[in-house]
Amino acid sequence: MKKIALLALTLTILTSCKTEKAPEKLADFTNASAENAVIYEANIRQYSPEGTFEAFTKDIPELKKLGVKVIWVMPIQPISMTKRKATDGRIVTEIQDEKERAKYLGSYYSISDYRGINPDMGTKSDFKDLVQTAHDNGIYVILDWVANHTGWDHPWIQTHAEYYHKNKDGEVTDPLNPETGESWGWTDVAHLDYSNPELHEVMKEEMMYWVKDLNIDGFRCDVADNVPTSFWEFAVPKLRQEKPLFMLMESNKEYLLKNNLFDMGYGWEAHHVMNDIHKGTKSVADLDSVFAKIKKDYSSTAYFMNFTSNHDENSWNGTEYDRMGDGVEAFTALTYTMPGMPLIYTGQEYELKHKLKFFEKDSIPKTKGKMFALYEKLGALKNNNPALNGAKKAASFQRIDTTNDSIVMAFTRENNNHKVIYIGNLSKANAVFTLPLEGTFTNYLTNEKVTFTKGQQHTLKPYQYYILLP
Numbered sequence: 001m002k003k004i005a006l007l008a009l010t011l012t013i014l015t016s017c018k019t020e021k022a023p024e025k026l027a028d029f030t031n032a033s034a035e036n037a038v039i040y041e042a043n044i045r046q047y048s049p050e051g052t053f054e055a056f057t058k059d060i061p062e063l064k065k066l067g068v069k070v071i072w073v074m075p076i077q078p079i080s081m082t083k084r085k086a087t088d089g090r091i092v093t094e095i096q097d098e099k100e101r102a103k104y105l106g107s108y109y110s111i112s113d114y115r116g117i118n119p120d121m122g123t124k125s126d127f128k129d130l131v132q133t134a135h136d137n138g139i140y141v142i143l144d145w146v147a148n149h150t151g152w153d154h155p156w157i158q159t160h161a162e163y164y165h166k167n168k169d170g171e172v173t174d175p176l177n178p179e180t181g182e183s184w185g186w187t188d189v190a191h192l193d194y195s196n197p198e199l200h201e202v203m204k205e206e207m208m209y210w211v212k213d214l215n216i217d218g219f220r221c222d223v224a225d226n227v228p229t230s231f232w233e234f235a236v237p238k239l240r241q242e243k244p245l246f247m248l249m250e251s252n253k254e255y256l257l258k259n260n261l262f263d264m265g266y267g268w269e270a271h272h273v274m275n276d277i278h279k280g281t282k283s284v285a286d287l288d289s290v291f292a293k294i295k296k297d298y299s300s301t302a303y304f305m306n307f308t309s310n311h312d313e314n315s316w317n318g319t320e321y322d323r324m325g326d327g328v329e330a331f332t333a334l335t336y337t338m339p340g341m342p343l344i345y346t347g348q349e350y351e352l353k354h355k356l357k358f359f360e361k362d363s364i365p366k367t368k369g370k371m372f373a374l375y376e377k378l379g380a381l382k383n384n385n386p387a388l389n390g391a392k393k394a395a396s397f398q399r400i401d402t403t404n405d406s407i408v409m410a411f412t413r414e415n416n417n418h419k420v421i422y423i424g425n426l427s428k429a430n431a432v433f434t435l436p437l438e439g440t441f442t443n444y445l446t447n448e449k450v451t452f453t454k455g456q457q458h459t460l461k462p463y464q465y466y467i468l469l470p
Contacts, residue, residue, distance in 0.1 A: 001039060001235075007348050009324040018215070021159070021461050025134075025135075025204050026135040026139075026140070028217075028243060028244040029044055029140050029218065029244050029245060029246045030244060031219050031263070031391060031392045031393070032247070032393075033140070033141065034070075034246065034263060034264065034303075034390075034391035034392070035199060035384075035386075035389040035392075035393060035394070036069070036071055036382055036383050036384070036385075036386070036388065036389060036390075037069035037070050037341055037391075037392060037393045038066060038067040038068050038070075038336075038341070038342050038343075038344065038379050038382055039068070039070040039072055039248075039305060039341055039342070039343050039344070040063055040068045040070070040071050040072065040343070040344045040346075041072045041074065041310055041311060041343060041345045041346060041347060042056060042071050042072065042073045042074065042075065042344075042346060043311055043346040043347075043356065044074065044076060044121050044363075045074075045105070045121065045361065046322070046346060046347075046356045046357075046361070046362045046364060046392075047059075047347075047363075047364060047365050048363065048364075049345050049413060050153040051120060051361060051363075052121055052122045052125050052126070052216050053076075053121050053122040053126040053129070053130045054122055054126055054129070056130065056304065057126075057129055057133050058265070059343045060130075060133050060137050060139065060407070062153055063082060063137075063379075064137045064139065065072060065376055065379075066344065066349060066372075066375045066376055066436040067376070067378070067379020067380055067381045068138055068139055068344070068379070069383070070137055070139065070140045070141075070142060070217075070246065070341075071134055071140070071142070072142050072143075072144065072220045072248065073141060073142070073143050073144060074108050074144045074311060075108040075109055075111060075143075075144045075145075075146060075470075076108075076109045076117060076118055076121055076143070076352075077113055077115075077116050077117065077118060078111070078112045078113050078116045078117070078118050078119070078199075079106040079107065079108065079110050079112065079118060079151065080106065080110045080111070080112040080150075080151025080152050080153035080154065080188070080189075081112075081153055082105040082149075082151070082152035082264065083110075083168060083187060083188045084104060084107075084110070085104070085106065085107060085187075085188045085359055086359060087104065087105045087357060087358070087359050089422045091187075091188075091270070092104045093108075096400035101296075101343075101443045103360050103361075104359050104360060104365075105120070105359060105360060106188065106359060107150075107188055107189075107358065107359060108144070109146050109149075109152050109189065109222060110152075110189050111146055111150055111154065112151045112153040112154050113154065113155075113463070114150075114209075115210075116207040124214075125426065128214060128215070129262070131214060131215055131216060134217075135215075139224070140217035140218065140246060141216050141217055142216060142217055142218040142219055142220050142246055143210055143216050143218075143219055143220070144208060144219070144220045144222060145213075145220065146222045146223065146225045147192070147193055147203055147221060147224075147227045147231065147337045148175065148191070148192060148222060148226045149174075149175055149186065149189035149190055149191050150189065150192065151188070151189055151190070152189070152190055154190070155263050156162070156234050156349050157172060157190060157282065158163060160202075160397075162193075162196055162198075163192055163193060163196055163199045163202070164188035164190055164191060164192060164193055165192070166193075168224075172190050172191075172411050173190070173191055174186055174187045174188075174190060175189065175191040175226070176191065179326075184389050190226075194227065194228045194231050195228075197329060197461045199231075200230070200231050200234045200235065200356070202361070203231065204234065205232065205236055206384055207235060207239055208238075209237060209241050209281055211221050211239060211243055211245065212242060217243075217245060217246055218246070218247055218248070218263075219247060219248070220248040220249075220250065221247065221248070221249050221250060221262070222250050223250055223251070224249035224250055224251040224253075224256060224262065225249070225251040225253045225256060229255065229256065229261075232261045233259070233261065236260070236261050236262075237260070246263055246264075246305055247261065247262045247264075248262065248263065248264045248305065249262040249264070249266070250265065250266055251265055251266060252265045252266050252267070252268050252269065252304065253265070253370070254299075257298065257299065257301075258299065263303075263391075263392075264303055264304060264305055264341060264391070265302070265304050267305055267307065268306055269290045269293070270287065270290045270304070270306060271306075271307055271308070271313075273286045273287050273307070274324065274334070274426075275324065276388075277327075277427075278323065278324045278325055278327050278428075280428075282311070283406045283407065284405060284406055284407055284408065284409045285405065285406055287409060287426075288405070291338075291397070291399070299434070301392040303339060303340050303390060303391045303392065304332065304339075304340045305340060305341050305342075306334075306335035306336075306338060306340040306341065306343065307335060307342070307343040307345070308320040308324060308328065308331050308332055308335060308348070309345045309348055310343060310345050311345060311346075311356075311358075313345075313357055313398060313464065314352075314355055314356055314410040315344060315356055315358040316355075316358075316369070318355055320332075320348070320351055322355075325428075326462060326463050327426065327463045327466075329371075329374060329463070330425070330426060330463040330464070330465045331369075331426070332374065332375075332378070333378060333424070333465055333467060334409065334422065334424060334426075334465075336378040336379075336381065336382050336388070337388060337411075337413065337420060337467060338397070338411075338422075338423040339395075339397050340390045340391075340394075341390055342378070342382065344375060345373075346372065346394040347364030347365070348375075349368075349371060349372050349375050350364055350366055350367060350368065350369070350371070350372065350385050351365065351367075351370075351371045351372075352364050352365060364463060374445075377440065377444070377445055381419075381444060381467070384444060384460050385418055385420055385469075386415040386416055386418045387413045387414055387415045387418040387419050387421055388413055389415055395413045395414055395415035395418075396413065396414045397411060397413055397417065398410060398411060398412045398413075399411050399422070400423070400435055400436070401435065401436070402433040402435040403434045403435070404431050404432065404433035407427035407429070407431050408423070408424070408425055408426070408431050408433050408435075408460070409422065409423075409424050409426055410423040410424075410435055410437075419469070419470050420468070420469060421441065421466070421467070421468040421469075422465065422466070422468075423435070423465060423468065424460070424463070424465030424466070425461065425462060425463060425464050425465065426463065427462060428462045428463075429462060430459055430460070430462065431458075432457060432458070432459050433454065433457070433458055434455060434457055434458065435452075435458070436454075437452045438446045438454055439451070439452060439464075439470070440452075441468035441470060442468065442469045442470075443466055443467070443468060444467040444468065444469050445467055450466060
């Protein structure tokens, strides 16, 4: 009898093993992949108390719940010690106290080895696990790439000084403003000189290593318009011969969104206007001007990353709560419903309310609150409703005129019989208005019915908004 029971148990286990499906292989990135995607900026150092790949990788299924389709990993290479900065701007070697000196880990963007891994974060194998776990969850991984400069410890400083800009005395310089010749203040890095054609090939190969050996799906390119366009024209097509890639640039320059160079730019203008609307120095009319400018100055296939925060904004200008106050939820919903791709920066899903230290170890909270639930709902809508397609084949965007357009933003997105309507009071005062909208709709976030009739007067409280579905 025991043998029969053991045999039955064995058969049950074998049967369950057979029926358990392995994750499907993630298809190569395509333009269509971007249409309904949410992007997440991963600050590995600050994501967890450990600050490791392993700790981040465990939470990738949580990011999937938020509709994340692309993870942008901030630089993970070793950081230069030479000219390493402290939080107060001093060079770390100027600090006498050894314990105090050890606190300062330096800038992620001061890279000493393009193919190396910062040991504080883990190993190459750990990073491969991160990429594979993301792929198993249907998520692409792009790596932050710093092509404009290296750290002062990079071997090229000694072996290939011809790769760098130099002053009249032949000394390698930090990045200088080409118009004034003055330093940008990035004194912890050395400026690369792409007038040397050899550097084009060498830098392309450094990027290719991560595509071939680590199986990443693209790059977020730091200060992309500070690097000569000729480099991107040389490197990007060759990288894409190896594998289809998603290319995000830290720039909004129109010329870089052409000729199959970069897929997506930064939506800086809309972001700054949103900050200024809360300050009271700009109005919804200025946001309308941004949309009009994009339509006028850019190709119909150009699109942008929409955000309420990112690593620069958080560390230097404060959290979205500092900059947008009670408007955070309304502006967040706007970044999901307007054309483009919405960004979540590390910690926003957990209502991070402090500026993350840039040169030191810090950490985010991990308590789920109303923002996690909001990002989850918005992510599902973005992923699944074609009316919010926002990339090269974006759904239509039609402004709805109201009688109070200085503070009320209202628009319709439509695509193949799918429709989403956003109506928001982007101000600190009550908004009273009428608009030419008739019918009964579902408030997506509450599942309540909302009816509009001709000539009906509406009142929205400060920063109250609707996302409406037919």
